[in-house]
Amino acid sequence: MTPPPTISNPSRPRPTFLANGGRDLSQWLSDAIYNGLSSLPEQPQPFWDGIVNRMVDADAPGVARLLRRLQPLTKSGEGWPDRVLDQLGRLHLLAESLLRYEDLPEALQGDIQAVLGYAPHLDECVLQVADSWVVLGRYANNGGAFNDVPTVRMWLYGKYSRRFACQSVTGPLPTGRPLSPDEGPDHPFAIRGNFAAAFGLWADAELTFGPSAYPLRAVVRQVCEGPYNMATPSELQIGYVSISAALEGYAEALSANPFLEQFPVALQNVIPTKQGNTYLLCDDFTEALPIWPGFANVWSLFALSGGEPISVFGEWEGQFFLPLSVWHKEAFIAV
């Protein structure tokens, strides 16, 4: 057995700091609504920086991350007040939760910690699952779009438990030359490892899930040594058979964890298509999910599909779908 991959874990949040942060945030949000969203685009930089820094000081870097996205949203074109109010609603929910943090059930505390940017601790994990896991996809954001903290999320899927698990880490991404596909993986689940080489590998591992009303966040406790086999598309008969079923699954997850930001969705037999300027994933040509407009590799989906049904795995965040991997006949490819 190899040691678990190292994940930089910030210290746990301090409840008194969180309560203070919640009060600050609540007041700031009230002021913004009292003065009107129309005043936000003209606000000077210190207006935004002040609350962001106060949230970092209040052990809530995740809230700071959500706040950083607000300023670009005020300049995001037509319909921006709609998007800004939605984000303010999320922040209000968080602010109220921070004020009552100690009174909340453990599962909800775990979900709030996830939004605040804390990875689960091995000693407080509530669910352990030993299974054969496959690396289904990885999201890596270098923080550029929203001047954000760099984030990496690696999605795993358990063969027998039929569970999704998400390892996430925030902080600086590895620097230097990108590894070439020729170089072997150091560890299939090493989140900062060579994803190109780790993608699609099965590995027997024990994962522990943090407290949550809808457990997804996990850390790897132990991983069996290789060799690791490459997953074949026939082994991955997973996911929802229709878009409606996927959305029902999301609604169910959201009812358990209203703070859920990314919901893992595997869709079977969908066809990428274009309607006007929107790219969609259609199931059987009756219903569709919109693909995230910033997704750069949308034509890869078309190329791999060729107009035929494919299976896609990605993240659904309530409005758009972000594809992370595709499988079709012989191919299983990260996009």
Place this chain on the structure above:
Amino acid sequence: MTTGDTWDQLVTTAFLGTRRRPLRLTPTTEEPFTDLVNRLAQCGQGEDAQRLLGAAALAGVARRAGQSAIPVAKRADPPAPPERLRPPTRRATQLLQTAMHYHRDLVPEWLQVARLAGVHIPHECLPELLSAGWANTVNITSNLAPVVGERGIWLARQMGGVARRVVPLPTPLITTGWETANSMTRAEIISALRRTDPLKANELLLSIDWAKESPSARNLLLWAMAEHLSPADEPILEKVMATIRTGGANLAAELLARLPDSSFARRMLARARPTLHLEWVAPPPFARISESACFARIAVRLPESPTPDLEKDGIQLTPDPFSQFSQKGRGIRGHILQQILRYIPPSVWVEEWGLSPSELIRAAQLSDCRDVLIDGWSEAAALHRDPIWCEALLLARLAEARQTPAQIMANGLANFVPSKVLEEIIMAMLPKEGYPVGIGGVTYQLLETHCHPWSRDFSVFMIEEMARCAALDQPTTATLRAWRSLAFTYGPDGALWRALHPFGSRLHISVLDVLLNRLLPAAELSERWRYCAWNLVKIVRFRIELYHEMGVA
């Protein structure tokens, strides 16, 4: 009232601010959101702002949870037909991906080898290769189109833009789409018809009102005519020349000039003949015995003052003030003669006077109008792609000390010189001292021009030369000085590799043993040379594996 209406109310109030507009939420009994809307209406008992935020939080979650799928209309396009070419192996796919990300100049070779092997491009690589970013690197028509496969053609139709260039035009469009097609498609129709039905193509070209076409449309159509040029095109090109003066007239004149029996070519020759005379001149007194024979000189009688028919034939009567090389000192008549010479195949003068190109160039150099003659012939040699004249002119330029690198490389003569000859020229130049060197230096520019695969002998020579420089790692030769100059231009390390890396894709792949046995030991003591040598080895090994993987000898 539904959640949608409630949300709109919330957004309006939030936008204006609760300071200006108090929050009002109306309870309702309307299904299906009765409970939610009523909860929103009662949300919070505190300040309006707090109530609004509470309602927004609740409605936001409800909206996300209640998000419905987008209904989609019927299927627009049929799926891609099955591939007729072989799929690439997993390793061949990896090699292409590695080339695309680390060695961009090896991608055209991958495509060429795939074409020989009858293999299509891996589907996952298609979007990137069909994007505009690659269009400038990879020659779409010759390299990409034969190996995109059915999936590539299907994808190109979906993507549009640059990608559409790999899609063959559908037959109905060729036969009936002329009237409604845009200028780009019209040019494609002409190209397609000239291959299959040249009479129909000429009929369409004759029906064009060239005066009404935009300059870019004229150029596109004329470029389409450049392929498969034949005497049957002469009436069309003459019509173009008669109709327009700018925006395509030059191109039409060039195409006419390339038809040897065209009346345009005859007119040009008739204008040039009376102006040039070959005369034999006695050697000057006290000449050495070897120079005592008579030598030829071209006497030039510049054409008379400009006539309107010259302008009709596309001759510019005033020099272009933005021309790359100043025309100062040649006068209008010299400028006109240079243009006339440009349209006449230079081989005509060899037949006319019975002298070789190099002898004629020497005779022109003794003329009073040497610049007019040499520049006119250089332009003609490049226009008519005459390898013998290009070689002779390039050698003449190289032999002249006063020529700058830009003047030597002008007109792209080196591009038309046969590979073998160019290799001989470079092999003779490299060991010499004193040439202008650096990134603008002739030696390096000629090496850059020679982008065809190098012969084995030349590859071995270059490796030996590099080994010599690596062992010394001092600026003793022109080559090394060029490379060192680049190193100073781009920074201390990595710059040498920047200068050398194009050679990796040009070296003959059979020289791996020479690289290993000659260059690597020589580069052992110099860190930067060792880095470059290993990278060259890596590239050559990559190419060998590519040929092996594709099963191409």
